[in-house]
Amino acid sequence: MGGEGGVEILKVPVKPRLPSYARRWILLDILGCVVGVLGGLGAVFFRLMISINRMLFFDTILPHISLNFGETNLGMILLPALGGLIIGPIITRLAPETKGHGVPEVMEAAILRGGRIRKRVALLKVIVSSITIGSGGSAGREGPIAQIGATLGSIMGQLFKLDTRSTRLLVVCGLAAGIAGTFNAPLGGALFGLEILYRGIGLFNAMPVILSSVIGATVASVFLGRKPAFNPEGLTTWTPQELPLYLLLGAVFGILSILWVKVFYAVENFFEKLNASPQLKPAIGGLIVGLIGVFYAGYGIMGVGYEGIDLVLAGKLTLTLLIILGFLKILATSFTIGSGGSGGIFAPSLYIGSMFGGAMGILFHSMFPSIVTQPATYALAGMAALFAGAAQAPINVIIMIPEMSGTFTLIPPIMASSTMSFFIAWLLLKGSSIYTIKLERRGIRLRMGRSFILDSIRVEEVMNRNVVTLSPEMPVPALETLFEEYHHIGYPVVENGKLVGIVTISDVQKIPPEKRDKLKIRDIASRRLVVTYPDETVHQALDKMYVKDVGRLPVVDRRDPTKILGIISKHDILKAFELAEKREAEGAEGV
Numbered sequence: 001m002g003g004e005g006g007v008e009i010l011k012v013p014v015k016p017r018l019p020s021y022a023r024r025w026i027l028l029d030i031l032g033c034v035v036g037v038l039g040g041l042g043a044v045f046f047r048l049m050i051s052i053n054r055m056l057f058f059d060t061i062l063p064h065i066s067l068n069f070g071e072t073n074l075g076m077i078l079l080p081a082l083g084g085l086i087i088g089p090i091i092t093r094l095a096p097e098t099k100g101h102g103v104p105e106v107m108e109a110a111i112l113r114g115g116r117i118r119k120r121v122a123l124l125k126v127i128v129s130s131i132t133i134g135s136g137g138s139a140g141r142e143g144p145i146a147q148i149g150a151t152l153g154s155i156m157g158q159l160f161k162l163d164t165r166s167t168r169l170l171v172v173c174g175l176a177a178g179i180a181g182t183f184n185a186p187l188g189g190a191l192f193g194l195e196i197l198y199r200g201i202g203l204f205n206a207m208p209v210i211l212s213s214v215i216g217a218t219v220a221s222v223f224l225g226r227k228p229a230f231n232p233e234g235l236t237t238w239t240p241q242e243l244p245l246y247l248l249l250g251a252v253f254g255i256l257s258i259l260w261v262k263v264f265y266a267v268e269n270f271f272e273k274l275n276a277s278p279q280l281k282p283a284i285g286g287l288i289v290g291l292i293g294v295f296y297a298g299y300g301i302m303g304v305g306y307e308g309i310d311l312v313l314a315g316k317l318t319l320t321l322l323i324i325l326g327f328l329k330i331l332a333t334s335f336t337i338g339s340g341g342s343g344g345i346f347a348p349s350l351y352i353g354s355m356f357g358g359a360m361g362i363l364f365h366s367m368f369p370s371i372v373t374q375p376a377t378y379a380l381a382g383m384a385a386l387f388a389g390a391a392q393a394p395i396n397v398i399i400m401i402p403e404m405s406g407t408f409t410l411i412p413p414i415m416a417s418s419t420m421s422f423f424i425a426w427l428l429l430k431g432s433s434i435y436t437i438k439l440e441r442r443g444i445r446l447r448m449g450r451s452f453i454l455d456s457i458r459v460e461e462v463m464n465r466n467v468v469t470l471s472p473e474m475p476v477p478a479l480e481t482l483f484e485e486y487h488h489i490g491y492p493v494v495e496n497g498k499l500v501g502i503v504t505i506s507d508v509q510k511i512p513p514e515k516r517d518k519l520k521i522r523d524i525a526s527r528r529l530v531v532t533y534p535d536e537t538v539h540q541a542l543d544k545m546y547v548k549d550v551g552r553l554p555v556v557d558r559r560d561p562t563k564i565l566g567i568i569s570k571h572d573i574l575k576a577f578e579l580a581e582k583r584e585a586e587g588a589e590g591v
Helices: 019-063 074-094 104-111 118-134 142-159 163-184 187-196 203-223 238-273 281-297 304-311 319-338 347-366 377-391 394-405 408-429 436-440 476-486 505-511 513-518 538-548 572-589
Strands: 490-495 498-504 552-556 564-570
Touching: 019 074, 019 118, 019 142, 019 163, 019 203, 074 118, 074 281, 104 142, 104 436, 118 142, 118 203, 118 513, 142 163, 142 347, 142 513, 163 187, 187 203, 187 394, 187 564, 187 572, 203 377, 203 552, 238 281, 238 394, 281 572, 304 319, 304 347, 304 377, 319 347, 347 377, 377 408, 377 564, 377 572, 394 408, 476 505, 476 513, 490 564, 498 505, 538 552, 538 564, 538 572
Parallel strands: none
Antiparallel strands: 490 498, 552 564
């Protein structure tokens, strides 16, 4: 308070107020914890349903089918087919998105629908996947539980009327919690969600996912115990001299991962073209799986297959048997999921990788017995390397495989084999993965490790169809006038209705002013064109602009590259961002 005649200043107490971004982050952390609890419980319930269905098919139904051949009951062949008969109508009529391995469907929901997933998906995915796996289908738990957890996260986002970005993050939280719970791998679950689905790791985005993953694993461990998923029986040592062998294993597995992906989608193509009812296709695939696995049921060909992985880690399988089992699992899983069954591909990838990795370990041991003293360690490296190449997710398995097996001392060799496999598969698959190829066939082109908002928009949706084209006979001075009048930096050059080149302002600037009066466009236009196509994504077009350092691309017909359909510029790419946001909002309202 001032003196006489002074000004009295009132001190009003102000309550500290958190910034809006901090309140949003706290809310997402709290909801992430809730989703973690739900995801962990979902993992427990799903595994319980698998056990119930396995008892139903193998302990109750199988004894009533007496088709004995030696010590083998050939009636086992019919069990996966029976499971397929049950799930076919459920998938076809109630929830087609529960078909397959689950993760691509979650990715599609995150990209095109702002994380909105139909509420019925979680329960129906539990039903159809547990029947598929419990009846002897060759599939894993991670795809279904990823979709189940993601659905629970989506429901939470919709319940609280969150924006698209926040709902998508809760989808990742649910996926991570489910993965962490089913494999007792909290860090691996978080990395699975961030690397494969969210496709990037940021501090604020990672925190709710990590919390959800840790809580999901903790909740599941209360019911399922805390033991590792695999029993490596003391496989903890490696020597620096073995590092070149692990790199060689990674190189081989880069090729094997591509073989795995190609066979998987070749079988899926076969069933898509098969002239049969979609409701019967899972039963047909199940019958083939039964024929493949009936004599190898004790080795994990039918079902998730972890019993087979424990055998190879214990060193109880021969070289020949390891190779046979690896190829049989590729076929069994391809026919289970490719025919329309429901289940994941992570566990089968681990199985296939362990078999071929164990085989290479035996070979290395026979060639270098003084260096390779624990050949079964190569099975663990093979598990990581195959999935790193097929899913294009090396960071996830570098952490997750040691976490699932309790062998953290093997991280360096697993890093070497996984990164080598990832790199070779990345070169040959051109950035696609076993998860993204399914979406690419629907016109959704993704590449691992980058933002996906521009992957949901095609060039034809934002390109400018009113293209100003120039004749090659136009004088260069007239071209200079066009640049000044319209401020475009380039024009397509068309002769007799065919695209023959492109001319830019830089082409003109390369010519001394005193020589321009004597030249025509045909003398300076570039004939080596960089073009894009209407069915390419805006992200693909932007990549071409970046690599070639150009500001616009002609859009041409794939069947006739001389036929110009439009032009796309960096300004049009800004429109693509707006269109993607609008589409996400509309998709959210429609769910």
